[in-house]
Amino acid sequence: MTLSKTTVIPTANTKSVTFKGIGISKVAVVNEEVSVAAKPGFSGKTVVTITLKEDEEISVITADILVIPLPVTNPVVKEINEEKTRISWVRSPNAIGYEVIQNGVVLCTTKSASCTLDSSIPAYPPVEIKALGKDETESVPREATYVAAPQRVVPDIALVVNFDTAKFALDTGDRALIQNFAAEVRIFGFKEVDISGHTDSRGGIDNNLLSINRARAARDYLLRLIPGLKVTINGFANVVSVAPNSTVEGMAANRRAEFRVVK
Numbered sequence: 001m002t003l004s005k006t007t008v009i010p011t012a013n014t015k016s017v018t019f020k021g022i023g024i025s026k027v028a029v030v031n032e033e034v035s036v037a038a039k040p041g042f043s044g045k046t047v048v049t050i051t052l053k054e055d056e057e058i059s060v061i062t063a064d065i066l067v068i069p070l071p072v073t074n075p076v077v078k079e080i081n082e083e084k085t086r087i088s089w090v091r092s093p094n095a096i097g098y099e100v101i102q103n104g105v106v107l108c109t110t111k112s113a114s115c116t117l118d119s120s121i122p123a124y125p126p127v128e129i130k131a132l133g134k135d136e137t138e139s140v141p142r143e144a145t146y147v148a149a150p151q152r153v154v155p156d157i158a159l160v161v162n163f164d165t166a167k168f169a170l171d172t173g174d175r176a177l178i179q180n181f182a183a184e185v186r187i188f189g190f191k192e193v194d195i196s197g198h199t200d201s202r203g204g205i206d207n208n209l210l211s212i213n214r215a216r217a218a219r220d221y222l223l224r225l226i227p228g229l230k231v232t233i234n235g236f237a238n239v240v241s242v243a244p245n246s247t248v249e250g251m252a253a254n255r256r257a258e259f260r261v262v263k
Contacts, residue, residue, distance in 0.1 A: 016052070016053045016054070017029050017050055017051065017052050017053070018050075018051045018053075019048055019049060019050045019051065020048065020049045021036075021046055021047060021048030021049065021065065022042075022046045022047075023038055023039050023042035023043075023044070023046045023065075023067060024036055024037070024038060024039065024046060024048050024065065025037050025038060025039040025040075027048065027050055029050070029052055034050065034061065034063065036048060036063070036065060038065075038067040038094070040093055040094065041093065041094050042067055042094055043067045043068065043069045043094045043095065043096070043133025043134050043135075043137050044066070044067060044133055044134030044135035044137055045064070045065070045066055045067075045134075045135045046064075046065045046067065047062065047063070047064055047065065048062070048063050048065055049061070049062050050062075050063070066135070066137065067094070067133070067137070068133060068137045068138070068139060069092050069094050069095040069096075069131040069132065069133035069137060069138065069139045070092045070093060070094060070095070070131060070139060071092060071130075071131055071139040071140055071141070071142045072089040072090060072091065072092050072095075072098065072113075072129050072131050072139070072142050073089065073090040073142070074089060074090045075087070075088070075089040075127070075128075075129045075142050075143070075144035075145065076088055076089070076144055076145050076147060077121070077123075077127045077144045077145065077146045077147065078147045079120055079121075079146075079147065079148050079149040080149060080189075081120075081149050081188070081189035082120050082149070082189060083118065083119065083120065083189065084116060084117065084118060084119070084120075085116070085117045085119065085120055085121050086114060086115075086116045086117075087100055087107070087108070087114060087115050087116075087117070087127060087129070087144065088113060088114035089113055089114070089129050089142070089144070090113065091113045092131035092139060094131075094133060095131035095132055095133055095139070096111070096132060096133060096134060097109060097110065097111045097131075097132040098110055098111070098112075098113070098129055098130065098131055098132060099129070099130045099132055099138070100115055100127060100128075100129050101127070101128045101129075101130065101141065102121060102125060102126070102127045102128070103125045107121070107127070109132075120149075123146040123148070126143045126144060126146070127143070127144040127146070128141035128142065128143055128144065129141065129142050129144060130142075150187065150188065157258050157259070157260055158181060158184075158193075158259045158260060158261050159177060159178070159181045159258070159259035160256050160257070160258050160259070161174040161177055161178065161218060161256065161257050161259075162174075162252060162253070162255055162256045163214055163255045163256065163257070164255070165200075165202065165251075165255065166202075166205050166210065168197075168210060168213040168214040168216075168217050169217065170217055170218070170221055174218075175221060178218065178221050178222055178225070178259075179225060181222070181259060182222060182225040182226050185226060185229065185261075186226065190229075190261050190263065191229070191230060191262075191263050192229070192230040192231070192232070192261075192262035192263050193222065193229060193230070193231050193232075193259060193260065193261055193262060194231070194232045194233075194234070194259075194260045194262050195215045195218050195219050195222070195231060195232070195233045195234075195257055195258065195259050195260075196211075196215055196233070196234045196235070196236055196240075196257065196258045196260070197210070197211035197212055197213065197214035197215030197216075197218070197233070197234070197235045197236065197256075197257050198211055198214070198235075198236050198237070198238070198240055198241075198242075198254055198255070198256050198257070198258070199211050199214075199237055199238045199254065199255060200238060200241075200245050200250075200251035200252075200254040200255050201238040201241075201245040201251070201254075202245075202251065207237035207238050208235055208237045209235070210235075210237075211235035211236055211237045211238075212233065212234075212235030213235075214235070214255075214256070214257045215233035215234060215235055215257055216233055217257075218233075218257040218259070219231045219233050222259075230262075232262075238254065241254050242254060242256070
């Protein structure tokens with residue numbers, strides 16, 4: 001006899017029974033049909049001995065029982081980025097482990113309700129999760145829902161921070177902008193960023209050095225947030241302007257560091 005722990009036990013027209021059996025919580029006999037329910041958390045092989053009493057007649061039934069684990073629920077495959085995939089599900093109440101399979105290949109086995117792969121996997125063929133029980137029992141597989149990683153967009157200029165005249169120190173607002181940029185770098189898994197420093201056309205200072213110092217200040221703060229990121233820097237003095245240097249507003253726009261995502 002094979003059953004899951006959710007086997008429905010009838011209550012009408014049942015005969016008087018007593019029983020013994022590891023992992024068995026209820027037994028009922030209606031006419032010639034025997035119904036058995038497993039205890040929560042139990043799976044695998046067991047033997048139940050049922051003593052049936054009807055009037056003065058006593059019958060003893062011994063049955064080999066195989067309790068299979070219930071399937072998992074809500075299985076999801078979530079692609080984190082090009083190098084990582086997380087697979088999760090809601091536990092089976094009577095499983096002792098789980099097996100994650102795609103196209104007949106076992107991707108992982110685990111006792112927890114998730115596993116993380118250091119690779120991206122395709123949406124098709126679908127990933128399936130089996131609940132594993134004792135005595136090599138297993139549930140029917142459940143197909144997982146596939147959730148692709150957020151679309152990776154590489155902007156031309158991802159971020160611009162501006163500076164005071166002849167200065168290269170970052171203020172609180174600049175650091176907040178770079179923090180937001182760093183969060184996006186982590187989310188999308190970017191690996192390399194280029195930062196270019198720029199000045200207005202005002203003289204009396206080494207604009208080449210000032211522009212590289214602006215790029216360096218931006219790089220140093222970004223690397224404090226993401227130490228392993230590859231960052232290249234360049235200084236262009238006042239050669240590459242985004243606004244006329246003939247106005248105060250234009251010069252303010254030109255005093256900047258530009259962040260570009262390389263890959």
